[in-house]
Amino acid sequence: MFASRVLGIIVTLMVTATALVYLAGRERRIHDNVQMDQRLELELLARDLKSQATTDPVTGLRNRAKFNKRLADExxxxERYAxxxxxxxxxxxxxxxxxxxQGHQVGDQLLVELSELVARKIRRTDFFARWGGDEFAIIATQSSGDRAARLAKSLVKTVSEHRFKAAPHVTCSFGVAEYSRGETAESLLSRADEALYRAKMNGRNRAERAPPRKPNGSGLVEVA
Structure with missing residues (x-):
């Protein structure tokens, strides 16, 4: 009888210990899962904040800050590989x-439609960004001025022939400039912007190319 009681106590203790180990392990797993969920939430939040910092909220394109970084990289x-x-x-x-x-809502819709149209016509290796307002920028990688000018002219035709939902007839003006080694970002942007301005002055719905930069005898740089 005594032995049976001792055995019963031992069995009860073993069952209790097993239950405690199980509960402790379960609590630990729950704690680990909660921590994992929290880490995932923080990672997603960080990723979302990073995306917001580099993405235009209207068109979904890269924004000016991201463009500036990519331009510096290019x-x-x-300079390194010519x-x-x-x-x-x-x-x-x-x-x-x-x-x-027609209102800003229609204007925003047009920006989105136009961005999607142009994005389909350029290469994946090209970098496409909203520069600001209704102005956009394309970094045509591995492209001479001639090739970029052909791209711009084809986009002039593509846009003018497209029928947008937001507006019946839309045209764009383009300015193209090829990077010259040793040139600053400000100089390249200025030359492309001047070419765009010239396209506007020459009737719009067209593309103009900036003349190349040439070193003069004094070692300075001037526009040809």
């Missing part, structure tokens, strides 16, 4: 009138 690559690249700037002809007469 310039460094061009690889060509060109910059294409463009904007929508008469966009202010569309905004003023």
């Amino acid at each position: 310039m460094a690559r061009a 690889t060509p690249f060109s910059l294409v700037l463009y904007d929508i002809d008469g966009f202010k009138t569309i905004n003023d007469t």
